[in-house]
Amino acid sequence: QVQLQESGPGLVKPSQTLSLTCTVSGGSISSGSYYWTWIRQPAGKGLEWIGRVYTTGSTNYSPSLKSRLTMSLDTSKNQLSLNLTSVTAADTAVYYCARGVTSGRYFFDSWGQGTLVTVSS
C-alpha cells in the first residue's frame, strides 16, 4: 500500500520561499497510472487544491497560485516537491500531498498526514 509523507520547515518568514517534499513509499511515482497533487488547509478552514504534477513532469496549478508555484518530481528519490515563493501569512496552512488516479476517474486515493507550515517573522 502506498504511503506519502510530507516534510519541510515548519516556519517560513514572510516574502521567503516555502519548500516542501513528499516522499512516496510502497509505489513508484513514475507509474503512469497516477499523478501527484498538493492540497492545503488553513486552520479551521476547508481544503484548497494547489496543483498537480504528472509523471512526465507536466504541471497544472491553481490559477490563484500559479505565479508563485513550482512543483516537480525527483524519480531517483521517489519524491515530489513544492516551492511557493513570496509567502505571506495567508499561506499558513497544513499542506498535504496526495496521489491522484488517472484512467478517467480524476480523484485522490491516497493522502499524506500533512505538515503544518506557519508563515511568520
Place this chain on the structure above:
Amino acid sequence: QTVVTQEPSFSVSPGGTITLTCGLSSGSVSTSHYPSWYQQTPGQAPRTLIYSTNSRSSGVPDRLSGSILGNKAALTITGAQADDESNYYCVLYLGSGVWVFGGGTKLTVL
C-alpha cells in the same frame, strides 16, 4: 472564478438519513466533473469516500452513496452513526488538469 458550493453544516439523528450536496456557482454538476467526496475529522488527513460520482472507495460501507441530484452532486448517508460526525468535502474536476474543492459540510450526529 468557479466556486463549488456545499451546505456549511447539517445535523442528523442517529439512524437517520441525510443528503449532502455539491453545486457549482455557475452551471450544473454532471458526471463529467467526476465528483468525489472526502471525510475529515479534526487533526486527521482526509479519507476518500466516493469517486466518479458514485463509486465507493475501498472499505467504505454501502450505507454511503453518491449520485447526481438535479444539478448537484450528492452524498447520501443512511443509518447515520456517531462516527459519521465529521467534515465532508466534495471536489470537482473542471478539466485541463484543474480541480476545485467545496467549502465543506460539518455534519453533526445528535
